[in-house]
Amino acid sequence: MSDNDFQRLFAAILDLGLPKSMASRLRAFGREIDVKCGTVAEFDETSDRFIVFVAKGVAKLVGHLGNDREQIVALVLTNDLIMQSRTGTVPYFLYGITDCRLLAFPADAFIRTVAADPDIAKAIFDRMFVAFDQSRDMSVLLGRKTAQERVASFLSSMADRIGNEDENAGLLSLPISRREIADSLGLTIETVSRQFTELRQLGVIDTNGRSEVKILDRLRIRKLAALPL
Structure with a gap:
């Protein structure tokens, strides 16, 4: 060793x-x-x-x-x-x-x-x-949360674990693919992609390519994830 x-x-x-x-x-x-x-x-x-x-x-x-x-x-x-x-x-x-x-x-x-x-x-x-x-x-998460709550929970957890703080926004490079995110959340890859799109439209996240995500509103994404504020 x-x-x-x-x-x-x-x-x-x-x-x-x-x-x-x-x-x-x-x-x-x-x-x-x-x-x-x-x-x-x-x-x-x-x-x-x-x-x-x-x-x-x-x-x-x-x-x-x-x-x-x-x-x-x-x-x-x-x-x-x-x-x-x-x-x-x-x-x-x-x-x-x-x-x-x-x-x-x-x-x-x-x-x-x-x-x-x-x-x-x-x-x-x-x-x-x-x-x-x-x-x-x-x-x-798998037993009770909606698709949006699952994806928001995943992103909030990743921001806590690997995110870099950037003027109150969490910048992270996701270490797994959309397919693996879907498998871990009990969703289809199409549902995960749709939820990413909806979160962008809500102004909660921004994305760059397949792996880079910026959490624009940490408080709101926790609310969407049904997590304690």
């Missing part, structure tokens, strides 16, 4: 230093996984659950339902920390949207190791709780 990737993990999560003894233990059972764009991350068979850190790239966590049906349940960005599990009733796989480098740690060993330092354990589990909250938000 490279020093740069290992240090990036804790620089992204912690404002405090990592004790050398803990670093050596984590390094001993962690491993790097390089994932090419469009391919699935291959985890070894030593554990059913892994803590996964995205050191570079963008990935998607996909649930496979059988009969060629699948659902994107999470968009995983650089510096995100998630759990990959084989124990659920639905099989989940992590696919590279771009070329990715992952750091993977068997979950049980990882938890035992970081539990030795309460401050480090809290910082890491706070990040994990963010991922859990995002998954719950996705369940509500």
Whole structure:
């Protein structure tokens, strides 16, 4: 495991230093996984659950339902920390949207190791709780929201996660295609394109090409997304 990737993990999560003894233990059972764009991350068979850190790239966590049906349940960005599990009733796989480098740690060993330092354990589990909250938000989004609310929710979330503030407007370059947005929101690509057009006409967003979006009114897009103001 490279020093740069290992240090990036804790620089992204912690404002405090990592004790050398803990670093050596984590390094001993962690491993790097390089994932090419469009391919699935291959985890070894030593554990059913892994803590996964995205050191570079963008990935998607996909649930496979059988009969060629699948659902994107999470968009995983650089510096995100998630759990990959084989124990659920639905099989989940992590696919590279771009070329990715992952750091993977068997979950049980990882938890035992970081539990030795309460401050480090809290910082890491706070990040994990963010991922859990995002998954719950996705369940509500897919189950109850209209098409416009889903697209507005997606754009508001992306603005929070990767947007650059530009005079009260969030400027972002979307890391996934319209097709992948549609798959993640349970919509057709035609519906997503139509909602982008409607949001432009409402003066809430502006677009440049297929990936660049500027949020012109952060308050209104949250209102359209049925999110707390």
